[in-house]
Amino acid sequence: EEQLVESGGGLVQPGGSLRLSCAASGFTFSDHYMDWVRQAPGKGLEWVGRIRNEVNGYTTEYAASVKGRFIISRDDSKNSVYVQMNSLKTEDTAVYYCARRVDHGGDHEAFDIWGQGTMVTVSS
Amino acid sequence: IQLTQSPSSLSASVGDRVTITCRASQGISNFLAWYQQKPGKAPKLLIYTASNLQSGVPSRFSGSGSGTDFTLTISNLQPEDLATYYCQYVKSYPLTFGGGTKVEIK
Numbered sequence: 001e002e003q004l005v006e007s008g009g010g011l012v013q014p015g016g017s018l019r020l021s022c023a024a025s026g027f028t029f030s031d032h033y034m035d036w037v038r039q040a041p042g043k044g045l046e047w048v049g050r051i052r053n054e055v056n057g058y059t060t061e062y063a064a065s066v067k068g069r070f071i072i073s074r075d076d077s078k079n080s081v082y083v084q085m086n087s088l089k090t091e092d093t094a095v096y097y098c099a100r101r102v103d104h105g106g107d108h109e110a111f112d113i114w115g116q117g118t119m120v121t122v123s124s
Numbered sequence: 125i126q127l128t129q130s131p132s133s134l135s136a137s138v139g140d141r142v143t144i145t146c147r148a149s150q151g152i153s154n155f156l157a158w159y160q161q162k163p164g165k166a167p168k169l170l171i172y173t174a175s176n177l178q179s180g181v182p183s184r185f186s187g188s189g190s191g192t193d194f195t196l197t198i199s200n201l202q203p204e205d206l207a208t209y210y211c212q213y214v215k216s217y218p219l220t221f222g223g224g225t226k227v228e229i230k
Contacts, residue, residue, distance in 0.1 A: 035219070037167075045159075045167065045210055045221040061217045097166055108173045109214050110157040114166040 002026035002113050004098050009118030016122070017086045022098030022115055029079040030054060033101040035111060036072060036083050038094035038120075046094075050101070051081060066092075088122045095119050125149055125213045127222035135228040142198040144225045146211035151191045155215035158187055158196045161224075162207045170209075171196065203229055 008020040022034070033056075036048040049062040051072045060072050071084040081098055096118055099111035126149035136142050146156065154174035159167040169178045171187035174194055184199045198205055206229050211222040 037221075044208075044224045045161075045212075047212075047219040047221065050217075050219075063218050099167075102172075104172055104176070107215060108155065110169050110172040110178075110212075111159075111167070112169045112172075112178065114168070116166055 004100065004113055004115035006096065006098055006115040006118040009096065009120045011121045011123065012088055013124050014088060014090055014122055016088050017084070018088065018120060020083045020085070020096055020118055020120070022081045024079045024081070024100070027100070030076040034074060034081040035099045035101055037097045037099055037111070039097070040091070040094045048083070048096070085120070090122050093120060093122045125152060125220055127211050127213055127220055129211060129222035129225050131225060132223065133226040133228065135230050136201050137230045138201055138203060140201045142201050142227060144196045144209055146194040146196070146222050148192045148194070148213065152213055152215060154190050155213060156189070156194050157212045157214050159210045159212065160207045161210065167210065198227070201229070205229070
């Protein structure tokens with residue numbers, strides 16, 4: 001079964017740091033771009049960022065709201081993707097999901113597998 | 125690119141045909157996906173490239189549109205379709221989501 005499992009969420013004070021992990025299984029992890037999406041309590045979905053695969057240089061993209069504070073990385077040997085979150089703000093409070101990007105060709109893509117999410121609460 | 129969904133919520137009866145609209149702030153060809161999120165669960169991919177049904181998704185779900193105006197249609201609404209539905213732009217960064225449409229069952 002193709003699966004993503006996030007971990008690492010918790011309570012952190014404003015200005016603090018946290019590292020989330022997402023472990024993949026059931027598919028060739030190294031082939032895929034991986035994304036992080038978050039959802040604040042009672043709110044909609046917000047794309048956080050992406051890391052491409054080795055063929056595409058492991059390059060990253062970020063939403064403006066997290067650029068310069070969050071760093072996405074991956075370890076293909078561990079089938080895992082990470083997001084290091086620094087200088088956390090109360091508005092970063094959300095459920096964080098990792099998602100697998102599927103390429104349907106011609107730059108057409110979507111997120112076809114999602115983890116169950118991990119909650120991050122930024123509060124003093 | 126901004127995506128505006130309407131309505132923000134709706135209530136319909138089992139067996140009804142439901143239509144959700146997603147409007148892009150500028151033309152995006154067919155670079156649009158639709159997701160279903162049931163309460164307390166992760167989103168699930170329904171439609172990609174505006175009109176292609178994801179494997180395993182019931183055929184009562186369909187998508188259409190191109191350019192700036194897109195629709196997700198649920199024909200013959202079922203109780204298990206209680207969820208919030210999101211559109212997503214999938215061509216360039218940021219990969220924006222619409223605000224969501226909450227579907228309730230009467």
